[in-house]
Amino acid sequence: MISVLGVDVGGTKIAVGPVDDTGARLAAPLVEPSRSRDTESFLAGLEATLRRALLEFARFGPRAIGLACAGTVDTGRGVVVTSPNLPLVEVPVAQAMQDALGVPIVIENDANAAVLGEAVAGAAIDFRHVVMLTLGTGVGGGLLLDGRIYHGANGGAGELGHMVVQKGGLACRCGSHGCLEMYASGPALARYAAARIGDPAQDPDDALHDLYRRGVLTGEAVAGLARHGYPGAVGAVRELADWLGVGLVSIANTFDPQMIVVGGGVSGLGEALIARARDHVRENAMAPARDRVRIASARLGNAAGMIGAALVAWEALGRGRA
Numbered sequence: 001m002i003s004v005l006g007v008d009v010g011g012t013k014i015a016v017g018p019v020d021d022t023g024a025r026l027a028a029p030l031v032e033p034s035r036s037r038d039t040e041s042f043l044a045g046l047e048a049t050l051r052r053a054l055l056e057f058a059r060f061g062p063r064a065i066g067l068a069c070a071g072t073v074d075t076g077r078g079v080v081v082t083s084p085n086l087p088l089v090e091v092p093v094a095q096a097m098q099d100a101l102g103v104p105i106v107i108e109n110d111a112n113a114a115v116l117g118e119a120v121a122g123a124a125i126d127f128r129h130v131v132m133l134t135l136g137t138g139v140g141g142g143l144l145l146d147g148r149i150y151h152g153a154n155g156g157a158g159e160l161g162h163m164v165v166q167k168g169g170l171a172c173r174c175g176s177h178g179c180l181e182m183y184a185s186g187p188a189l190a191r192y193a194a195a196r197i198g199d200p201a202q203d204p205d206d207a208l209h210d211l212y213r214r215g216v217l218t219g220e221a222v223a224g225l226a227r228h229g230y231p232g233a234v235g236a237v238r239e240l241a242d243w244l245g246v247g248l249v250s251i252a253n254t255f256d257p258q259m260i261v262v263g264g265g266v267s268g269l270g271e272a273l274i275a276r277a278r279d280h281v282r283e284n285a286m287a288p289a290r291d292r293v294r295i296a297s298a299r300l301g302n303a304a305g306m307i308g309a310a311l312v313a314w315e316a317l318g319r320g321r322a
Contacts, residue, residue, distance in 0.1 A: 006310030011085030019310035023121030066313030113308030115142030186219025245280025263298030
């Protein structure tokens with residue numbers, strides 16, 4: 001059997017698994033902590049994890065490794081230009097791992113890898129024009145245009161979380177103000193819920209106040225309450241969905257995609273989130289995208305980046321680049 005290893009490199013963990021050329025996972029992934037104290041320790045930890053994975057999955061005959069990494073990635077040079085959660089600035093991660101392991105390695109932005117994974121093996125199968133928005137601690141984006149990942153001139157395309165949706169709005173960690181990330185992320189959901197504390201109609205049994213008092217009023221916790229119908233949490237989800245809809249209108253008008261896939265942890269809310277945002281697109285986007293674009297939750301979950309990274313490696317093998 002022949003495979004490649006797909007790797008999802010995060011700030012807290014690294015997941016590695018063998019994937020065939022159709023995007024099918026061949027085994028449960030190896031998941032290990034990510035060392036993000038400094039560049040040297042990160043690279044050493046990544047190398048150690050990949051060595052273990054090559055041994056554990058040797059029966060699948062891995063021929064190459066594809067890395068999915070958050071941040072701006074220069075795929076041609078195999079360099080992470082900058083990353084929000086990792087100590088990487090102009091670091092040639094792919095070459096460093098290839099030199100250490102003797103295995104062909106390619107690297108891709110994590111959201112770009114995720115949109116490719118969803119297009120080949122997830123929610124957007126057989127679509128060639130797909131935009132993915134990932135809602136988590138931040139908001140990321142990936143672009144699949146005419147069947148190819150679109151990187152832009154410098155590898156920085158797809159930073160959809162940093163579309164400005166509110167002039168003079170909240171300060172974002174990117175240095176701008178009013179970015180979509182500040183209004184449609186997990187922390188935004190928690191913020192909307194916190195604003196409802198003390199309102200008897202929104203928090204009648206003090207469920208939100210209790211989470212806040214215990215320091216666990218997170219987007220994930222609010223989503224859990226929303227699934228059980230708690231009014232303040234439901235209201236917070238609706239507020240986030242409205243802002244998500246604003247972002248989706250701009251995406252639909254700009255790219256005219258066949259599908260917009262919404263992934264990341266917040267997307268676990270499913271139709272409770274997506275339906276309201278979809279309605280906003282139907283009411284405010286321009287034709288023909290307004291009437292034709294499909295908006296759906298991601299299907300691959302946390303595996304999308306790993307699968308997409310493996311598919312990038314398969315593509316590189318086919319072109320003789322790996």
